[in-house]
Amino acid sequence: xxxxxxxxxxxxxxxxxxxxxxLSRRRFMGGLASLGAGLAFAGSLKASEQHPDYGDVPPGxxxxxxxxxxxxxxxxxxxxxxxxxxxTAPYADASSYNNFFEFxxxxxxxxxxxxxxxxxxxxxxxxxxxxxxxxxALEDIAAPSRFEERIYRLRCVEAWSMVIPxxxxxxxxxxxxxEPTSKAKYVRFETLVDPEQMPGQRSSFALIDWPYxxxxxxxxxMHPLSFLALGMYGRELxxxxxxxxxxxxxxxxxxxxxxSIVRISLVEEQPLNSWQRIAADEYGFYANxxxxxxxxRWSQATERRLPNSLFNTNIIDTRMFNGYADExxxxxSGMDLRVNx
Amino acid sequence: MPMPATIFTLWRTGVFAAxxxxxxxxxxxxxxxxAGPEPGRYLLLNIGLGALWLLLCTLSLTxxxxxxxxxxxxxIRRQLGLWTLAYAVLHLICYVLxxxxxxxxxxxxxxxxxxxxxxxMLALLGLTILGVTSxxxxxxxxxxxxKTLHKASYLILALVLxxxxxxxxxxxxxxxxYALTGTLLxxxxxxxVSRTLPKLRQRLKQSV
Numbered sequence: 001x002x003x004x005x006x007x008x009x010x011x012x013x014x015x016x017x018x019x020x021x022x023l024s025r026r027r028f029m030g031g032l033a034s035l036g037a038g039l040a041f042a043g044s045l046k047a048s049e050q051h052p053d054y055g056d057v058p059p060g061x062x063x064x065x066x067x068x069x070x071x072x073x074x075x076x077x078x079x080x081x082x083x084x085x086x087x088t089a090p091y092a093d094a095s096s097y098n099n100f101f102e103f104x105x106x107x108x109x110x111x112x113x114x115x116x117x118x119x120x121x122x123x124x125x126x127x128x129x130x131x132x133x134x135x136x137a138l139e140d141i142a143a144p145s146r147f148e149e150r151i152y153r154l155r156c157v158e159a160w161s162m163v164i165p166x167x168x169x170x171x172x173x174x175x176x177x178x179e180p181t182s183k184a185k186y187v188r189f190e191t192l193v194d195p196e197q198m199p200g201q202r203s204s205f206a207l208i209d210w211p212y213x214x215x216x217x218x219x220x221x222m223h224p225l226s227f228l229a230l231g232m233y234g235r236e237l238x239x240x241x242x243x244x245x246x247x248x249x250x251x252x253x254x255x256x257x258x259x260s261i262v263r264i265s266l267v268e269e270q271p272l273n274s275w276q277r278i279a280a281d282e283y284g285f286y287a288n289x290x291x292x293x294x295x296x297r298w299s300q301a302t303e304r305r306l307p308n309s310l311f312n313t314n315i316i317d318t319r320m321f322n323g324y325a326d327e328x329x330x331x332x333s334g335m336d337l338r339v340n341x
Numbered sequence: 342m343p344m345p346a347t348i349f350t351l352w353r354t355g356v357f358a359a360x361x362x363x364x365x366x367x368x369x370x371x372x373x374x375x376a377g378p379e380p381g382r383y384l385l386l387n388i389g390l391g392a393l394w395l396l397l398c399t400l401s402l403t404x405x406x407x408x409x410x411x412x413x414x415x416x417i418r419r420q421l422g423l424w425t426l427a428y429a430v431l432h433l434i435c436y437v438l439x440x441x442x443x444x445x446x447x448x449x450x451x452x453x454x455x456x457x458x459x460x461x462m463l464a465l466l467g468l469t470i471l472g473v474t475s476x477x478x479x480x481x482x483x484x485x486x487x488k489t490l491h492k493a494s495y496l497i498l499a500l501v502l503x504x505x506x507x508x509x510x511x512x513x514x515x516x517x518x519y520a521l522t523g524t525l526l527x528x529x530x531x532x533x534v535s536r537t538l539p540k541l542r543q544r545l546k547q548s549v
Contacts, residue, residue, distance in 0.1 A: 093378035101511040108377065160379060205514035297455055297507065299447065304440075307378035310371060315442040
């Protein structure tokens with residue numbers, strides 16, 4: 001039986017903001033709040049002020065600071081331009097079908113095995129070409145930013161995709177607070193290494209050289225769509241989805257969105273990301289979603305939008321930059337995306 | 342005590358049921374939404390792995406016969422071979438239906454462009470030839486050449502393992518276990534090794 005979860009859009013169809021004005025609207029709202037004008041909305045809450053109903057999503061066990069930030073979140077700050085086409089995947093699917101090789105190679109391994117991961121307390125080292133280097137508690141990293149909900153399409157390099165409502169903060173905010181020096185050209189991310197907690201790291205046949213590493217060009221990282229998620233579906237991230245802190249870069253293949261981050265370094269040289277290290281002919285540094293450049297082993301022209309069924313495979317055309325071309329294409333003007341795949 | 346013929350009938354029926362059971366089980370899981378958000382891929386992967394299991398079972402019959410001299414293993418050889426073919430065909434059907442979405446043009450381009458698909462199709466072609474020539478008429482017609490032809494199953498195993506290897510992305514452990522099992526079964530066919538199997542039987546008998 002399919003679990004029917006009310007979409008956030010169901011209740012507030014009339015309130016949906018056009019895609020082109022999301023970001024400006026967000027700034028506008030933030031500005032109003034800081035002026036103390038928030039009271040003006042007390043009687044008539046806007047869509048973005050209301051907690052969406054995620055039905056029977058398990059409540060989780062978030063620390064108090066997380067709950068406080070969640071209760072003050074701006075909901076549906078970014079939504080798909082057509083929420084009827086990009087339907088949010090049921091929580092049960094998004095939390096039980098994904099890759100997280102630290103917990104095994106099967107799609108259901110993370111959900112079955114990630115219970116052993118301890119996510120509280122959690123700290124992240126921010127270092128490299130920054131003025132404010134150090135080890136910071138996750139709570140302190142998140143503290144200055146308001147939580148936002150962003151509903152993004154997630155396109156896996158394996159040609160399947162889901163629509164997921166993330167809860168978190170803008171990556172640019174965190175980088176700005178670290179004050180990058182003029183030498184900083186790239187951002188390098190690292191996942192936790194702890195074979196005790198992560199059974200996949202105990203395998204002697206693993207092809208990944210732990211820790212899992214990902215990277216972005218600094219301008220990609222500073223792009224308003226680049227996001228650090230601490231939660232999804234109105235709750236904290238379940239362990240299997242990369243708790244307690246993961247990257248979400250919606251115009252790139254899912255493997256760029258590194259999970260359970262313990263280190264963020266601003267660096268001068270382009271980092272060698274894990275998949276590029278394993279198979280550089282199959283996985284590049286950029287890994288932008290691109291229907292015209294196939295993976296050597298399968299086509300990237302289409303994707304299976306999940307959940308699907310035997311009778312409706314839900315195969316749809318993959319869009320350039322996963323449908324975020326208007327926002328991000330300018331980052332790559334003049335680049336040959338066949339070479340820089 | 343039942344007659345030997347009855348025992349063998351029961352044995353063959355039991356093997357038939359055991360080979361059919363996984364398909365029924367996976368089908369039941371899909372029908373009850375227990376196969377995850379992508380049931381087509383769930384079937385594809387399970388049936389593909391099932392085909393490899395069946396191929397390994399088929400190839401273990403000769404060493405087992407040599408080790409035990411029990412006639413029963415010979416009686417299910419054709420059945421298991423045909424089950425392997427059936428699973429392989431279902432695996433391809435799943436791929437065409439659920440991964441390609443019945444896009445025949447794409448099937449054409451995938452067969453030409455993707456090495457692991459080419460290798461998989463070659464293995465299926467081999468299994469089909471062996472399946473078609475598995476009846477008595479073909480055995481009579483081919484005479485001595487039948488045995489040589491059906492030794493192609495060793496090559497098919499190698500192709501299947503290569504097909505599997507080229508889908509591995511992050512961890513080799515599972516593949517390695519299958520490759521090791523397959524290598525062991527092939528090694529048991531090297532004459533000096535295979536000659537030791539009946540002797541091993543004698544020794545086991547004496548020690549009992």
